[in-house]
Amino acid sequence: MRLKSILVSTTALLCLAGAAHAQQADPARLNEHTRVLASDEFEGRGVATPGEQKTVDYVVSRFQALGLEPGGPDGQWVQVAHLSRTQQAGPATITATVNGQVRTLERGPQILVASDRPVDRITLTDVPVVFAGYGVDAPEKGWDDFKDVDVRGKIILVIVNDPDFGAPEGHPVAGRFDGNAMTFYGRWTYKFQEAARQGAAGVLVIHDTAGAGYGWSVLEGSSTAPDFDIVRANWEAERVPAQGWIQGDVAEQLIRDAGLDYARLRYQARSEAFLPVELPGVTMSMDFGQTHATIESRNILARIPGSEHPDETVLYGAHWDAYGRATPQNGDDIYNGAVDNATGVAAMIELARMFKAGTPPERSVVFAAWTAEEAGLLGAEYYAANPVWPLETTVANINMDSFLPGTEVSPEVVVIGAGKSETDRWVERRATEQGRRLIPDPAPQAGGFYRSDHFPLAKMGVPAVFAAAGFTGHNAASRDYVQNRYHKPSDEWTPDWVMDAAAVDVNLLYAVGRDLADSREWPQWNEGAEFEAARAASADRRR
Structure with a gap:
């Protein structure tokens, strides 16, 4: 036809x-x-x-x-899923200090931070900031953005998507991570998990609409809704204290004020030889409250x-x-x-x-x-x-x-x-x-x-x-x-x-x-x- x-x-x-x-x-x-x-x-x-x-x-x-028949355990219509729920409570104070000059970052228009950890308050004070490329450790692809550089207790900035997203034709990295098709390594969920595995205090994904696949308004609009996670045996090992997103132009300005060239850093991050770069003279502080609870939700299951x-x-x-x-x-x-x-x-x-x-x-x-x-x-x-x-x-x-x-x-x-x-x-x-x-x-x-x-x-x-x-x-x-x-x-x-x-x-x-x-x-x-x-x-x- x-x-x-x-x-x-x-x-x-x-x-x-x-x-x-x-x-x-x-x-x-x-x-x-x-x-x-x-x-x-x-x-x-x-x-x-x-x-x-x-x-x-x-x-x-x-x-x-x-x-239909019930499809859940023990002849039930539902499978109970045990989840952890956190939600913003009250204002957030987020600042970046660059060479002694303190500036306030507004949660919502400029930066979005939250925590999956089941605690009432997250406070990070004068934490060093590290640009960690794409935040990827993929041994099967011969790729490691960290290379044993110690980012424990630091806030890492990572680029959304994969190292080969948007790479020019003929570039050595082109096709390494399926080209423009995002892999799991490009997802924010992976980057949050890897930041925790590296022992970071926080992780901020640098947003751009092309790399994320959606605009900032999508993130900002849903940011006040509760966050959920499965209940974890070791929260400290599996989730960082603070995680979220930062507007691309805000991150670029922060890097520029530290005396670095963001475009050059992005170029370097496309190489398997890339090493994390600590932003000289830059620290960040965050303080925000949240509610937390362990809740039960339900998968609905039916069977023929x-x-x-x-x-x-x-x-x-x-x-x-x-x-x-x-x-x-x-x-x-x-x-x-x-x-x-x-x-x-x-x-x-x-x-x-x-x-x-x-x-x-x-x-x-x-x-x-x-x-x-x-x-x-x-x-x-x-x-x-x-x-x-x-x-x-x-x-x-x-x-x-x-x-x-x-x-x-x-x-x-x-x-x-x-x-x-x-x-x-x-x-x-x-x-x-x-x-x-x-x-x-x-x-x-x-x-x-x-x-x-x-x-x-x-x-x-x-x-x-x-x-x-x-x-x-x-x-x-x-x-x-x-x-x-x-x-x-x-x-x-x-x-x-x-x-x-x-x-x-x-x-x-x-x-x-x-x-x-x-x-x-x-x-x-x-x-x-x-x-x-x-x-x-x-x-x-x-x-």
């Missing part, structure tokens, strides 16, 4: 998707589930808020009405047992949380998370209906609504560490994170993490039947593969399917959403929404999941993928 425009007949695609599997997604049902979950009544579906209970009650009631191979699992996942109530924008403090990710949960409920309406799958199908994705993929992280259904015999994890409303069906299906696993061909076959083609992530610098809930399970070896059909990069609707509503109160449902295009995407994911559930095959990671060894270690369980 020759594609002449970005518009494809929705009706035709619905029929194509149903050719192999009689069940078809209902746009009206998708829209209604999204409307309910994204309503102000759910208060932004914040973790450990009344909105969580409303979300759990609603999703469980839908699964019960469809006749397989008719032939019930011990083998196809796993659908979507996170139910958004940001709850946080920094008001235009008088609105409810971060409804309509696209991100009420749509994904709505799709999962609709997929459960489709599977129940058809013949029983040969392998079991589990539907997981994860908690605390926005806090760092914590619900999926908790499940990966405490799986209810063995990860060794989980065939694949089909992740759903954001569907755009509308009627315009993209002829292209974006595969986040394209080329990493054999699951690509499972998606390609069904997409081709819909008259569509697969394309790789158009914004690989944003590191989408490492920013959604399939990632914690991928680290344990479970092959991932993450097809984000609406987000093609040249789609006006996707550009508008990312620029104007992503992680903002304006990500909300409106009465003019329709989910016709999303229904086509759900049909695609249903067909892929159904194929996997009725197959005897086990998709593998491709040779050289970073998760290949983890999957190979459990090969005997799948023979």
Whole structure:
């Protein structure tokens, strides 16, 4: 089928998707589930808020009405995830002293700092500041930004993304970390973890929109929402006292005032010979209060047992949380998370209906609504560490994170993490039947593969399917959403929404999941993928 425009007949695609599997997604049902979950009544579906209970009650009631079985431990609908919660309390005093001159940095517009440590107050006084390149220690890539330089008790400044992001063609580092496709080493989550491993007192990621994949307003808007982490055995070893972001121009000015050239430092940081540079005459002080508590949140789990191979699992996942109530924008403090990710949960409920309406799958199908994705993929992280259904015999994890409303069906299906696993061909076959083609992530610098809930399970070896059909990069609707509503109160449902295009995407994911559930095959990671060894270690369980 020759594609002449970005518009494809929705009706035709619905029929194509149903050719192999009689069940078809209902746009009206998708829209209604999204409307309910994204309503102000759910208060932004914040973790450990009344909105969580409303979300759990609603999703469980839908699964019960469809006749699914509880999929959690001990026959429960939920898996309790034990989390640590911290939240800003009161003002922050943040200063930089340069050659005896003290300047104040404003939390919000210039710098964002918080702490995952379960303490009431963080105080750092006159701490030396070190520029540590990209803050990466990757032995398998022959890269170490620290090289035994002692940064214990110091604040480190690190560049967002990977050392080869934006590297000129022919540069020795080009392609070392997958080029412009962000790896886990480029993510703020990794940089925070590595700073703790190095014993730093604090870590600030130097923000720029191109490298981060989103603007400063995205970070600032959600900064007053609670921070969550899994409960850790040794907080001092695993989390620094203060972590956050600093505006690129603020960091550059600080480095310039120390008598150094930021552009030159960035150039040097692209070399494996780079050594951390302490900013001469520069110290930083921070003092801020916070509340902290250990809380329980919940992953919602439902299951359809397989008719032939019930011990083998196809796993659908979507996170139910958004940001709850946080920094008001235009008088609105409810971060409804309509696209991100009420749509994904709505799709999962609709997929459960489709599977129940058809013949029983040969392998079991589990539907997981994860908690605390926005806090760092914590619900999926908790499940990966405490799986209810063995990860060794989980065939694949089909992740759903954001569907755009509308009627315009993209002829292209974006595969986040394209080329990493054999699951690509499972998606390609069904997409081709819909008259569509697969394309790789158009914004690989944003590191989408490492920013959604399939990632914690991928680290344990479970092959991932993450097809984000609406987000093609040249789609006006996707550009508008990312620029104007992503992680903002304006990500909300409106009465003019329709989910016709999303229904086509759900049909695609249903067909892929159904194929996997009725197959005897086990998709593998491709040779050289970073998760290949983890999957190979459990090969005997799948023979």
